[in-house]
Amino acid sequence: MIDLNTLNLRARQLRYRIIETSHRTGTPHLGSCLSCTDLLSVLYFDFLRLDPSQPAASGRDRFILSKGHAAPALFQVLAMRGFYDDSRLSDYGQNGSIFAEHPPSPACLPGIEAATGSLGHGLPIGLGMALAARIQALPYRVVVLVGDGECNEGSVWEAALLAAAQRASNLCVIVDFNKWQATGRSQTIMAMDPLVDKWAAFGWNAMEVDGHDHAAIKDALNCFAGTTDRPTAIVAHTVKGSGVSFMQDDNNWHYRIPSEEEVRRARAELRIEA
Amino acid sequence: MRNAFAKEVTRLASADERVVLLSGDIGNNLFEGVKKVGSRHFLNCGIAEANMIGVAAGMAMSGLRPIVYTIAPFTTTRCFEQIRVDLCYHEAPVIIVGTGAGLSYAELGPTHHSLEDLAILRTLPNMTVFAPCDIGEMVGCMRAALAHDGPSYIRIGKKGEPDIHPGEVDLVIGKAIEVQEGHDVALLVSGTIMPVALAVSAILKEQGLSVAVTSFPTVKPLDTDYLEQTASGFRLLVTIEEHGRIGGLGGAVSEWRAGIRNAPPVLLCGTRDEFLHVIGDQDYARSLYMLSADKIAATILEKLG
Numbered sequence: 290m291i292d293l294n295t296l297n298l299r300a301r302q303l304r305y306r307i308i309e310t311s312h313r314t315g316t317p318h319l320g321s322c323l324s325c326t327d328l329l330s331v332l333y334f335d336f337l338r339l340d341p342s343q344p345a346a347s348g349r350d351r352f353i354l355s356k357g358h359a360a361p362a363l364f365q366v367l368a369m370r371g372f373y374d375d376s377r378l379s380d381y382g383q384n385g386s387i388f389a390e391h392p393p394s395p396a397c398l399p400g401i402e403a404a405t406g407s408l409g410h411g412l413p414i415g416l417g418m419a420l421a422a423r424i425q426a427l428p429y430r431v432v433v434l435v436g437d438g439e440c441n442e443g444s445v446w447e448a449a450l451l452a453a454a455q456r457a458s459n460l461c462v463i464v465d466f467n468k469w470q471a472t473g474r475s476q477t478i479m480a481m482d483p484l485v486d487k488w489a490a491f492g493w494n495a496m497e498v499d500g501h502d503h504a505a506i507k508d509a510l511n512c513f514a515g516t517t518d519r520p521t522a523i524v525a526h527t528v529k530g531s532g533v534s535f536m537q538d539d540n541n542w543h544y545r546i547p548s549e550e551e552v553r554r555a556r557a558e559l560r561i562e563a
Numbered sequence: 564m565r566n567a568f569a570k571e572v573t574r575l576a577s578a579d580e581r582v583v584l585l586s587g588d589i590g591n592n593l594f595e596g597v598k599k600v601g602s603r604h605f606l607n608c609g610i611a612e613a614n615m616i617g618v619a620a621g622m623a624m625s626g627l628r629p630i631v632y633t634i635a636p637f638t639t640t641r642c643f644e645q646i647r648v649d650l651c652y653h654e655a656p657v658i659i660v661g662t663g664a665g666l667s668y669a670e671l672g673p674t675h676h677s678l679e680d681l682a683i684l685r686t687l688p689n690m691t692v693f694a695p696c697d698i699g700e701m702v703g704c705m706r707a708a709l710a711h712d713g714p715s716y717i718r719i720g721k722k723g724e725p726d727i728h729p730g731e732v733d734l735v736i737g738k739a740i741e742v743q744e745g746h747d748v749a750l751l752v753s754g755t756i757m758p759v760a761l762a763v764s765a766i767l768k769e770q771g772l773s774v775a776v777t778s779f780p781t782v783k784p785l786d787t788d789y790l791e792q793t794a795s796g797f798r799l800l801v802t803i804e805e806h807g808r809i810g811g812l813g814g815a816v817s818e819w820r821a822g823i824r825n826a827p828p829v830l831l832c833g834t835r836d837e838f839l840h841v842i843g844d845q846d847y848a849r850s851l852y853m854l855s856a857d858k859i860a861a862t863i864l865e866k867l868g
């Protein structure tokens with residue numbers, strides 16, 4: 290367990306690392322990374338039962354970043370959590386590095402559970418892992434983070450149906466519901482609303498939270514941990530580019546790279562000391 | 564072959580607690596034996612093949628050995644990207660089984676034909692591709708695939724395929740099996756069209772030719788050692804498969820030949836590049852695609868001149 294002040298600090302540190310790396314390496318998808326930073330912070334610093342010294346332990350909780358384009362956030366949080374040393378990130382984005390825009394195959398980097406980047410793959414894989422836990426009588430839990438744009442993919446809903454039929458209560462999907470996808474508002478492109486009702490109608494223990502409120506995220510995850518008859522869906526209302534005033538809810542930051550001056554301003558807003 | 568497959572899965576599940584059969588909502592009553600071994604060994608994934616492949620990947624990455632089963636096009640072309648990313652990129656040890664090889668489901672029309680599966684799966688890194696010709700080879704493929712630490716695809720027939728090999732087949736991944744010796748023409752055959760190839764051989768023998776028949780239960784990796792050592796002495800190599808002429812066994816042998824000096828010519832016998840627009844039974848459909856024994860033999864004799 291971790292107190293909320295420390296969690297807040299970790300989330301701000303994580304935001305800054307993501308922004309600084311984007312500037313230094315030219316890596317895009319900053320808005321998508323910042324919208325799930327608080328979710329990742331609560332998961333990795335509070336909820337997931339992980340031992341970075343034993344990344345392949347059979348009983349570990351599994352986390353799959355199904356919206357793989359937020360890998361820049363995952364790479365940083367795994368380093369902060371101790372899965373590898375910060376020095377491993379030194380060649381980020383260079384030729385020959387494994388750190389780029391999407392998570393590599395698990396064989397390439399400790400802490401990665403699935404190579405994602407093609408959307409709609411993480412939830413089926415996570416369901417397979419959750420069912421394997423039941424078959425092998427292992428107590429681990431599986432959390433899959435998907436984007437709201439990703440919910441356009443039919444495979445997400447195929448997995449939702451099978452998970453409900455199998456009562457896979459050790460499976461949790463978190464939707465990073467920032468209301469944007471690559472080229473516009475999610476609702477106008479694929480009519481995703483009412484999203485939480487869809488998950489409920491599919492037979493999931495569905496709830497909505499403020500995806501930037503650490504205490505609320507913790508409560509939702511604890512509700513998942515206590516649910517024994519259904520899979521859980523946490524629809525997290527988030528803001529793309531959250532935490533930096535000039536990036537918030539501006540979809541240009543899906544692809545834009547921050548300048549040196551913008552990194553400096555973000556650093557001041559995030560209260561990161563030099 | 565389907566019933567023998569179900570029996571073999573039951574045997575494998577009895578012997579290995581990691582085995583789980585995932586069905587795409589087909590095979591009603593076919594898998595009662597597996598279910599009796601224990602509920603942990605069977606999961607009906609519904610009519611949702613993309614998800615089924617992902618679920619199998621997640622299971623394999625968690626220590627299980629899933630076998631995914633449905634009709635060939637639905638477990639290959641339908642969910643190709645899941646196979647590519649979830650299975651091949653992750654090197655997940657999942658066995659994909661497609662029933663209804665080639666034109667086994669001729670009567671059901673082109674939606675159920677499987678004439679592209681070997682080609683597309685052969686393009687994927689880490690994928691092993693099997694096309695057994697009879698029950699003995701199918702059982703051998705299943706056992707080899709289960710012992711193999713990566714994804715594989717086995718295309719199986721429907722029912723009534725005759726036994727080609729006497730008794731059990733010692734199947735080694737990437738090794739061809741000689742069915743009949745000869746020295747003029749070599750028939751290189753993958754899959755359940757083998758009886759047709761043997762009938763072709765009989766016709767050619769009547770014309771005074773010495774015909775070798777070799778089974779290639781593994782299409783990928785191709786047994787290039789066999790081709791280099793044995794087949795280079797023939798006047799003509801003929802690939803026979805119930806699959807398109809693009810990218811299957813014929814494609815693989817042609818790719819091999821492109822890098823070989825003084826190799827004999829290769830004649831590809833497979834389906835031409837078009838869909839069938841009439842229905843009929845499997846033999847009728849084969850005939851329309853020039854894959855009946857008399858038509859293949861005529862094509863070979865014409866080629867030999």
